[in-house]
Structure formats: C-alpha cells, structure tokens
Amino acid sequence: MDFQAHGWQTAAMRHLCFSMSGAESLCEALRDAERDELVIRGLFDDLSMGPINDVCSAERQAWLQDILHGGDVFADWDAHMHFWSSINLMQTDDVTIWYSSRNARDYCGFLEFLRRLPADADLIAANIADGNFSAKFGAEAEQPIYSTGLLLPHHWVSAFALARMRARREYAKELENWERLREENAPLRVFRDGRLISAKEDFYDQGLFRHLSDRWRKVAYVVGRTMMDFSDMPEPQMISDLWLDHRINVLVDAGMIKEIGEGDMRHREIRLKA
Structure with missing residues (x-):
C-alpha cells in the first residue's frame, strides 16, 4: 500500500478512532504499509446511547452495568476515565482523529473529544463521510460505508487523503448542538436531516x-x-x-x-x- 501516492497530506504519527474495530483495521493497514505509527485504541464506549451529561460519572457507569451489563467499558472503567480526563493535555498536532459525521457512535465520540480540547486547539481530522467507501458483507449487495468501524484495511489507503488540519473553533455549531444534547441527556442520539438529535x-x-x-x-x-x-x-x-x-x-x-x-x-x- 502506498499512502503517499493516495494523497497522504500530514505528518501525523498517531491515530485515534472511536470504535475498536476501526482501530484494529487501521492497525492492519499501517502494518501492511510498514508505517511505524501508533494507533490509540478505539473507545469501547458508545456515546450515542445512555446518559452523556458526564461520560465519566457514576450514573453512566451504573447505566452501562444495568442496561448493557457492563461489557468491555465497565471492565476497563479506569482506563476509560483516564482517557477522557487527559484529553485537555493531549498534543493534537500529530494525531489524526478519525470519525464519521454520518455515524452516531463515531460522531458523538468525536464531539465529546472536541468539547474537552482547549478552545484554541488545532487538530488533524479525517471525516470518512467525505469519502466514497463501500463493501460487500456476506451475501448482501455492496453497501456504502459510513462508519470507521466498517472500513476494511484497503479502504484506509484512500481515506488518508481526507485528513485536514482544522481549528476547534470551526466546529462551533456542532459543539453548540452537542451541549444541547448533553443537557437533554436522553437515552439515545440519532440522525435527522443530517443533525444529531435526542431520541426516546x-x-x-x-x-x-x-x-x-x-x-x-x-x-x-x-x-x-x-x-x-x-x-x-x-x-x-x-x-x-x-x-x-x-x-x-x-x-x-x-x-x-x-x-x-x-x-x-x-x-x-x-x-x-x-
């Protein structure tokens, strides 16, 4: 795989995904390309579900245990809290943040990440919804891919061309909507007309x-x-x-x-x- 030939435009040496399967697929793509870069493991937690007014709260921990029976997030809760609490100290100019603005899990994780960055922060962001990815899964017809978690290793070659240096302030409207969603603290977040809304x-x-x-x-x-x-x-x-x-x-x-x-x-x- 030749990432450079497919439009690799940054010098990022670290990567962050908001899904475990996406992180694993990216790791495989980087190994195939013999790129010695660190993938910060994707988050187990899915912020499109459950309380989000404080993602490190005892309320959310209890919800994960009672509703989803804990799973991997609950088992590694200390690492989960450490990740979110350390974001404001993270140097983001060498980290590519992978997300999809058409996948609620990716997008909610990305917006919570942005919320915790300093107001004047810059970041390298790659929105796979800006690309054109598809795959055939099993006997089903080929389908478009809107989630980092569904990208296959060969997709990442062209996905790297989507990475752009952005300023946190460019996401002001999205962050305003995220604050509203946090205040509503509904059971679910879903898309309507391209925008995240609360759902019952x-x-x-x-x-x-x-x-x-x-x-x-x-x-x-x-x-x-x-x-x-x-x-x-x-x-x-x-x-x-x-x-x-x-x-x-x-x-x-x-x-x-x-x-x-x-x-x-x-x-x-x-x-x-x-």
Whole structure:
C-alpha cells in the first residue's frame, strides 16, 4: 500500500478512532504499509446511547452495568476515565482523529473529544463521510460505508487523503448542538436531516416488531435484521445489537412479546404475544 501516492497530506504519527474495530483495521493497514505509527485504541464506549451529561460519572457507569451489563467499558472503567480526563493535555498536532459525521457512535465520540480540547486547539481530522467507501458483507449487495468501524484495511489507503488540519473553533455549531444534547441527556442520539438529535428509548422498537410474528424466531435474527433495516435507510441509523437486545428484554418484561430460552441472542427465541 502506498499512502503517499493516495494523497497522504500530514505528518501525523498517531491515530485515534472511536470504535475498536476501526482501530484494529487501521492497525492492519499501517502494518501492511510498514508505517511505524501508533494507533490509540478505539473507545469501547458508545456515546450515542445512555446518559452523556458526564461520560465519566457514576450514573453512566451504573447505566452501562444495568442496561448493557457492563461489557468491555465497565471492565476497563479506569482506563476509560483516564482517557477522557487527559484529553485537555493531549498534543493534537500529530494525531489524526478519525470519525464519521454520518455515524452516531463515531460522531458523538468525536464531539465529546472536541468539547474537552482547549478552545484554541488545532487538530488533524479525517471525516470518512467525505469519502466514497463501500463493501460487500456476506451475501448482501455492496453497501456504502459510513462508519470507521466498517472500513476494511484497503479502504484506509484512500481515506488518508481526507485528513485536514482544522481549528476547534470551526466546529462551533456542532459543539453548540452537542451541549444541547448533553443537557437533554436522553437515552439515545440519532440522525435527522443530517443533525444529531435526542431520541426516546423506544425509537427502534417498531423496527423490532417488523420482524416479529406468531412464529418463534431467534433473537439474533430479529436484532440482525433490524440493524440492517436501519442501516439501509436513506439516512442510515447505526445502532448497537446490545441496545436492541436490551429493548427486547424490556418488551418481554412488559408482556408485549414472549420469549423462550436462556443466554445470549443465539440461544433465545421470541414471538408476538398471542
């Protein structure tokens, strides 16, 4: 891979992603290109879900444990807090910040990162939504990619041309909207007309019901189909399977759907209440 030939325009020696899969794919691309550069591991936490008025708060930690059963974020909470608390001390002129303004997880992480930078900070930002990336996953037709987490190693060659030196103040409107979202502290953040807005916890429920009937279906099937439906919309919404699994549990507890089996999504089945 020749990054220079594909428009590499910065001297950045470090990289930051807001998804673990994106960070891993970038690491692979850099190894293939024999570039000795550090990738600051992507964040486990998905700020498009849950309370965000203080991302290091006991409230968010409890939410992760109660709603999403902790996962990797909860297990490494000290590292999570250290990352967010040290951003204002980070030298950003040699770090490329990778994000997508069309993916809620990427964008929320990016905006919280920006919020914590000094007001006069400069940064190298690369918005993959400004590129033209697509891939074929499994038997599905080739689809556009709007998330760093879905970029494949060969995509990064052309993605590096998107990196630009930017001033924090250029994102004033986006940061103003982020402050409003933090004040609203809603269960979800989603896109509407290209802008992040707050959403209620039942935002994706009708998507789940579209794949339910009086026949038993694996939870993994219903969750997977719902995720695909929302990602295929004219304005794609990318949502965590953990959140959809949580909503299924809520609907079961409310008596709206029935469930059999135990364990993870592969071992449980659901159907509409008779």
